[in-house]
Amino acid sequence: MKARIHVTLKPSVLDPQGQTIQRAVETLGFQGIEDLRQGKYFELTLADTLSAEQAQVMVREIAASVLANPVIEEFNVELE
Amino acid sequence: MKARIHVTLKPSVLDPQGQTIQRAVETLGFQGIEDLRQGKYFELTLADTLSAEQAQVMVREIAASVLANPVIEEFNVELE
Numbered sequence: 001m002k003a004r005i006h007v008t009l010k011p012s013v014l015d016p017q018g019q020t021i022q023r024a025v026e027t028l029g030f031q032g033i034e035d036l037r038q039g040k041y042f043e044l045t046l047a048d049t050l051s052a053e054q055a056q057v058m059v060r061e062i063a064a065s066v067l068a069n070p071v072i073e074e075f076n077v078e079l080e
Numbered sequence: 081m082k083a084r085i086h087v088t089l090k091p092s093v094l095d096p097q098g099q100t101i102q103r104a105v106e107t108l109g110f111q112g113i114e115d116l117r118q119g120k121y122f123e124l125t126l127a128d129t130l131s132a133e134q135a136q137v138m139v140r141e142i143a144a145s146v147l148a149n150p151v152i153e154e155f156n157v158e159l160e
Contacts, residue, residue, distance in 0.1 A: 034126065042118055043115075045113070
């Protein structure tokens with residue numbers, strides 16, 4: 001089973017890294033970008049012995065405790 | 081229009097950062113993780129004046145030239 005986790009800054013939190021990338025991209029001549037935000041992405045391969053429910057619970061716990069900082073970030077988990 | 085870009089290391093490239101995170105997660109007692117790989121994630125908000133084809137071409141160009149290192153990374157673009 002695969003789990004995909006996206007960790008992004010909360011919409012209310014300023015993203016200076018994303019702004020810097022946006023300016024760099026615009027400097028190169030690309031136009032029409034209204035906003036650019038950067039996040040983190042994790043791909044987990046899970047043992048097949050885990051049920052979908054167990055995997056969902058475990059992966060959410062890992063995301064909340066290790067991968068994301070819940071004060072400023074939010075995360076999203078997809079299993080397949 | 082929103083564009084989502086995932087940048088990940090090519091499968092043949094070692095991911096020491098992902099391995100370190102995997103070990104940290106296992107140290108905390110989580111079991112059943114066979115592999116963990118880290119990538120980058122970008123969310124772009126594009127001007128509505130761009131057509132879907134223009135956006136697709138531009139975003140792929142941005143990903144290839146700025147966001148990813150094509151020697152060791154691959155990327156994936158989704159528009160919605």
